[in-house]
Amino acid sequence: MAKLRELRASDRAALERAVRSTNAFREDEVEVALELIDAGTNPRSGYLFTVAVDENDLPVGYACWGLTPLSDGAYDLYWIVVAAREQGRGLGRVLLEHVVRDVRARAGRLVIIETSGKPEYAAQRAFYERCGCTLLARYPDFYRLGDDKLVYMVRL
Ligand SMILES: CC(C)(COP(=O)(O)OP(=O)(O)OC[C@H]1O[C@@H](n2cnc3c(N)ncnc32)[C@H](O)[C@@H]1OP(=O)(O)O)[C@@H](O)C(=O)NCCC(=O)NCCS
Numbered sequence: 034m035a036k037l038r039e040l041r042a043s044d045r046a047a048l049e050r051a052v053r054s055t056n057a058f059r060e061d062e063v064e065v066a067l068e069l070i071d072a073g074t075n076p077r078s079g080y081l082f083t084v085a086v087d088e089n090d091l092p093v094g095y096a097c098w099g100l101t102p103l104s105d106g107a108y109d110l111y112w113i114v115v116a117a118r119e120q121g122r123g124l125g126r127v128l129l130e131h132v133v134r135d136v137r138a139r140a141g142r143l144v145i146i147e148t149s150g151k152p153e154y155a156a157q158r159a160f161y162e163r164c165g166c167t168l169l170a171r172y173p174d175f176y177r178l179g180d181d182k183l184v185y186m187v188r189l
Pocket residue numbers: 055057111112113114115116119120121122123124125126127148155156157159160161163164
């Protein structure tokens with residue numbers, strides 16, 4: 034069973050492989066994921082990370098979250114990824130539960146999660162719903178024509 038630990042700069046290549054293995058992201062999205070990983074190794078960035086590693090300490094997934102700027106206790110889940118070969122074994126839930134625990138420990142009130150309404154994102158929506166997230170809003174055609182933005186929430 035994977036365990037969670039802090040992000041290290043040396044995790045970058047393995048995390049890039051994990052992100053790419055999912056086939057869930059366009060190239061511009063992969064680049065943003067990598068920018069956040071690079072920023073996240075600086076504790077002053079405001080980006081919080083947890084990394085799931087296998088028995089050889091090889092990263093197989095991660096979550097990235099942070100305080101929503103100018104809010105009092107709302108946190109955004111920016112990214113959650115489990116490498117394709119590790120999916121469906123409870124690791125995503127472990128990552129999300131860690132994020133919620135951490136936000137609670139920081140006296141946060143809300144975790145906000147944005148995702149796509151595209152048919153190809155049905156698995157992600159099922160994941161958030163199975164993990165107890167509440168669908169708050171749908172912004173029609175937000176990302177692109179035919180690609181709605183869905184906003185989920187965990188209220189603490
Ligand atoms: C979304 C993601 C993080 C889920 O991680 P995971 O380890 O596969 O999920 P888990 O095994 O922890 O599943 C947790 C729950 O979600 C459900 N779930 C997960 N994938 C599902 C799917 N494809 N269809 C239906 N339900 C699903 C599981 O059945 C489980 O519910 P249960 O515990 O009640 O049985 C992972 O699939 C992933 O990395 N996807 C690609 C990246 C991505 O799109 N990230 C989100 C946008 S940033």
